[in-house]
Amino acid sequence: MLPHLRDSTIVLRAWLPSDAEWYACCTRDAEITRFTTDPSNLTADDVVAAINALSSNPRHEGFLVADARTGSRLGNVALEHADGTGDVSYWVAAEARGRGVARRALALLTRWAFAHLDLQVIRLWTHADNAPSRAAAERAGFTRNRSGDRLREVKGEVWPTVAYELRRRTPTAAPPPEG
Numbered sequence: 001m002l003p004h005l006r007d008s009t010i011v012l013r014a015w016l017p018s019d020a021e022w023y024a025c026c027t028r029d030a031e032i033t034r035f036t037t038d039p040s041n042l043t044a045d046d047v048v049a050a051i052n053a054l055s056s057n058p059r060h061e062g063f064l065v066a067d068a069r070t071g072s073r074l075g076n077v078a079l080e081h082a083d084g085t086g087d088v089s090y091w092v093a094a095e096a097r098g099r100g101v102a103r104r105a106l107a108l109l110t111r112w113a114f115a116h117l118d119l120q121v122i123r124l125w126t127h128a129d130n131a132p133s134r135a136a137a138e139r140a141g142f143t144r145n146r147s148g149d150r151l152r153e154v155k156g157e158v159w160p161t162v163a164y165e166l167r168r169r170t171p172t173a174a175p176p177p178e179g
């Protein structure tokens, strides 16, 4: 079972079937349509099926991002992982953007993932024109990995995409004993 991950402002929790209508509604947003792989015609039933599939997939963690104080829904952050590598994806509801939700969600998720999953690197990619996503990734500590940049076919279009990564920190070696 997924834990609740929280900082002073947001909490990441598991998705519930009762969140499905909200998720489907959010994906009608123009920026989510433009910059994510989510189809814009998702129904609540589609989302319930995806939520149910999450619970039986040990390689896919999906969290709802909520306001830590009120519990109101703010966004989505997910991690797929295999063979020491994770791939993260995210969106924030239009009305909750521009106040650090994505940066905080990425920081919470990546810290938890490195502590609890056997990962060496977490990657993300974004449309080259997606300035807010690029900024959120960089603010959460991701660095550019130009070798991962590529053209990707998404929803029948070809997108120029740029890649970022966050590597597990190796513990600093202890200094040799003196004397």
Ligand SMILES: CC(C)(COP(=O)(O)OP(=O)(O)OC[C@H]1O[C@@H](n2cnc3c(N)ncnc32)[C@H](O)[C@@H]1OP(=O)(O)O)[C@@H](O)C(=O)NCCC(=O)NCCS
Residues within 6 Å of the ligand: 031, 032, 035, 036, 090, 091, 092, 093, 096, 097, 098, 099, 100, 101, 102, 103, 104, 125, 126, 127, 130, 131, 132, 133, 134, 135, 136, 137, 139
């Ligand atoms: C990308 C997205 C998740 C960012 O969410 P957010 O919660 O608004 O991001 P944050 O508030 O954490 O902002 C992160 C940084 O982006 C910056 N930023 C926001 N809008 C920006 C813009 N239009 N141009 C450049 N930087 C921008 C913020 O100033 C912030 O940097 P700062 O901390 O130095 O001020 C959100 O815009 C979104 O959901 N977009 C549609 C879906 C999407 O693009 N998902 C990502 C797919 S890879």
